[in-house]
Amino acid sequence: MKKFEKLTGLVVPIDRANVDTDAIIPKQYLKSIKRSGFGPNLFDDWRYLDRGEPGMDHGQRRINPDFVLNQPRYRGAQVLLARDNFGCGSSREHAPWALDDYGIRAIIAPSYADIFFNNCFKNGLLPIVLDRATVDRLFRETETTPGYRLAIDLAAQTVTTPGGVEFRFEIDAFRKHCLANGLDDIGLTLQHIGEIEAYEVRRRREAPWLFGRS
Amino acid sequence: MAGKTLYDKLWDAHVVRRNDDGTCLIYIDRHLVHEVTSPQAFEGLRLAGRKVWRVESNLATADHNVPTTDRSKGIADAVSRLQVETLDRNCHDLGITEFGMDDPRQGIVHVVGPEQGATLPGMTVVCGDSHTSTHGAFGTLAFGIGTSEVEHVFATQCLILKKSRNMRVRVEGIVGPGVTAKDIVLAIIGRIGTAGGAGSAIEFAGSAIQALSIEGRMTVCNMAIEAGARAGMIAVDDKTVEYFRGRPYAPSDEIWERAAHAWRDLRSDPDASFEKDILLEAAEIRPQVTWGTSPEMVVAVDGVVPDPQTEADPIRRESMLHALTYMDLKPGTRLRDIALDKIFIGSCTNSRIEDLRAAAQVAKGKRVAGTIKLAMVVPGSGLVKAQAEKEGLDRIFKDAGFEWREPGCSMCLAMNADRLEPGERCASTSNRNFEGRQGAGGRTHLVSPAMAAAAAIAGHFVDVREL
Numbered sequence: 001m002k003k004f005e006k007l008t009g010l011v012v013p014i015d016r017a018n019v020d021t022d023a024i025i026p027k028q029y030l031k032s033i034k035r036s037g038f039g040p041n042l043f044d045d046w047r048y049l050d051r052g053e054p055g056m057d058h059g060q061r062r063i064n065p066d067f068v069l070n071q072p073r074y075r076g077a078q079v080l081l082a083r084d085n086f087g088c089g090s091s092r093e094h095a096p097w098a099l100d101d102y103g104i105r106a107i108i109a110p111s112y113a114d115i116f117f118n119n120c121f122k123n124g125l126l127p128i129v130l131d132r133a134t135v136d137r138l139f140r141e142t143e144t145t146p147g148y149r150l151a152i153d154l155a156a157q158t159v160t161t162p163g164g165v166e167f168r169f170e171i172d173a174f175r176k177h178c179l180a181n182g183l184d185d186i187g188l189t190l191q192h193i194g195e196i197e198a199y200e201v202r203r204r205r206e207a208p209w210l211f212g213r214s
Numbered sequence: 215m216a217g218k219t220l221y222d223k224l225w226d227a228h229v230v231r232r233n234d235d236g237t238c239l240i241y242i243d244r245h246l247v248h249e250v251t252s253p254q255a256f257e258g259l260r261l262a263g264r265k266v267w268r269v270e271s272n273l274a275t276a277d278h279n280v281p282t283t284d285r286s287k288g289i290a291d292a293v294s295r296l297q298v299e300t301l302d303r304n305c306h307d308l309g310i311t312e313f314g315m316d317d318p319r320q321g322i323v324h325v326v327g328p329e330q331g332a333t334l335p336g337m338t339v340v341c342g343d344s345h346t347s348t349h350g351a352f353g354t355l356a357f358g359i360g361t362s363e364v365e366h367v368f369a370t371q372c373l374i375l376k377k378s379r380n381m382r383v384r385v386e387g388i389v390g391p392g393v394t395a396k397d398i399v400l401a402i403i404g405r406i407g408t409a410g411g412a413g414s415a416i417e418f419a420g421s422a423i424q425a426l427s428i429e430g431r432m433t434v435c436n437m438a439i440e441a442g443a444r445a446g447m448i449a450v451d452d453k454t455v456e457y458f459r460g461r462p463y464a465p466s467d468e469i470w471e472r473a474a475h476a477w478r479d480l481r482s483d484p485d486a487s488f489e490k491d492i493l494l495e496a497a498e499i500r501p502q503v504t505w506g507t508s509p510e511m512v513v514a515v516d517g518v519v520p521d522p523q524t525e526a527d528p529i530r531r532e533s534m535l536h537a538l539t540y541m542d543l544k545p546g547t548r549l550r551d552i553a554l555d556k557i558f559i560g561s562c563t564n565s566r567i568e569d570l571r572a573a574a575q576v577a578k579g580k581r582v583a584g585t586i587k588l589a590m591v592v593p594g595s596g597l598v599k600a601q602a603e604k605e606g607l608d609r610i611f612k613d614a615g616f617e618w619r620e621p622g623c624s625m626c627l628a629m630n631a632d633r634l635e636p637g638e639r640c641a642s643t644s645n646r647n648f649e650g651r652q653g654a655g656g657r658t659h660l661v662s663p664a665m666a667a668a669a670a671i672a673g674h675f676v677d678v679r680e681l
């Protein structure tokens with residue numbers, strides 16, 4: 001997994017609450033058996049005026065000029081600013097894959113849907129929670145300041161505006177550790193093989209019906 | 215010491231290890247697998263040279279991409295076909311039981327698991343699918359996971375998790391006639407919002423929940439995720455235990471007796487406390503219809519489309535305006551005056567035998583309105599389909615002008631050929647009315663099976679209580 005340490009990135013605002021993972025990456029792209037290549041289809045229904053299908057040449061598609069991601073001032077954005085309950089709906093990890101493939105490294109929102117939030121960490125993407133008033137302020141500043149960049153420091157757990165105002169965010173120690181070091185948590189879990197086996201032995205005795213073959 | 219909640223009990227029984235930072239290594243008893251969220255996990259496993267920890271804990275079926283029409287022709291879309299074939303191959307190579315597209319037991323993974331007794335009370339059940347919350351209906355801790363976690367479960371039989379908060383939603387009293395489990399859960403989401411259960415595991419309780427059939431309880435837990443909860447669950451009672459008796463993967467004989475005895479403890483202690491506790495009066499719940507693009511945008515069928523100008527919160531007002539534009543609706547429109555193009559009866563929310571019976575009862579002896587372009591019934595599994603045919607429900611539907619299809623997810627998310635065209639409006643028994651969910655530009659109204667059938671007959675929404 002990719003490490004996340006520090007980043008100063010251009011911010012793109014997605015000013016809607018309850019953005020669901022169907023919107024982040026529409027279902028037709030879920031037919032892929034790969035993990036990569038979803039970037040061009042990030043927010044596909046909003047980003048293009050024609051209907052996207054897997055395998056289309058994106059250069060030939062009709063761009064929706066009104067959608068923020070298509071505005072030249074947000075080209076190359078690495079930080080996505082969002083509203084409440086971002087990433088709700090389907091559990092598809094294709095959503096963080098698409099964000100990552102597009103170049104987004106961090107998201108800032110007042111709240112996220114649980115599964116999406118988890119999925120981000122597995123892909124080196126940092127979802128930051130800041131309170132609503134702060135997020136409001138960041139939206140205002142982003143929209144009024146072309147080239148608006150935020151500095152994110154995972155070790156210090158801070159987001160700093162171009163004006164030098166610093167906001168602190170919380171993050172679980174374990175997640176922070178994995179993200180900062182690019183650790184694969186399967187490897188970490190497998191360090192506890194003995195405990196997993198001991199648990200199984202005990203549970204098989206107590207509740208054998210849980211171990212039936214399917 | 216305060217008593218334990220059902221969630222506390224399920225959690226504690228599955229802790230393999232507590233880490234210093236408060237996260238736990240949680241053991242997973244049952245892992246359900248489908249074609250969409252597994253290929254990258256299988257591949258990751260292979261690339262890392264890892265083995266599947268406990269092969270027999272996995273059960274797979276293809277549901278999202280499968281056609282609901284004649285299966286003998288295979289899958290026309292090459293990309294879909296490859297995904298289903300990839301699942302077949304992975305399961306075959308690793309020895310995982312899979313109900314392939316032609317297996318009579320194939321169906322939507324959340325219908326198939328309980329039907330086979332592969333999901334049992336007291337288990338931890340996961341699947342790379344958010345509606346895994348469905349399985350909470352049996353006093354099970356069940357939740358959806360992403361593909362990286364699917365790989366984690368394959369490799370370790372565990373997940374690293376942080377415990378959620380305890381939340382309870384009680385529905386007390388008796389619902390009126392025509393009010394179903396779907397109406398109850400939509401009313402709950404209407405009340406607490408799509409983020410109302412965020413960070414929580416919700417236990418649904420109260421006399422109206424206990425009165426529900428097992429199928430109805432699955433419908434309620436299915437949509438816990440739509441309230442933003444990590445999981446939804448319901449305590450075990452006699453109905454739960456009886457539901458599993460004799461199911462193919464359920465225990466038998468002496469083990470059955472032991473299991474059934476243990477299951478009866480799967481309930482919150484009377485003195486357990488919840489961080490959030492919500493109460494709804496069953497008698498106040500009316501048949502529900504969503505009007506917007508989020509399940510919380512819901513009103514009773516005798517109501518009208520709400521006016522964003524009366525919403526004080528600016529962000530909510532903005533999303534309401536957005537939703538009205540997308541749905542092409544005006545504030546003040548009576549729900550009953552909304553005409554429909556298509557009807558979809560199916561999905562893991564409402565495609566079990568009880569749902570089909572409820573819809574058939576409404577459709578019996580009637581005709582689908584001429585203005586409806588397509589009304590389809592998609593059973594949740596091959597076994598549900600067979601049962602329905604045994605009861606003659608397929609005839610009732612076909613005589614009324616509904617299409618009777620093969621099992622799968624179908625137009626719930628339109629990954630196969632079943633979908634809405636841009637601008638089409640659909641009464642759907644599924645769980646999500648998001649933009650484009652049933653096809654780009656399609657407009658979805660979520661309702662119960664009886665309400666969907668009644669809308670098919672009338673061509674617009676009708677109040678099932680008046681039938």
Ligand code: SF4
Nearest residue numbers: 345561562623626627
């Ligand atoms: S029926 Fe719909 S919600 Fe249920 S698993 Fe299939 S796609 Fe998901």
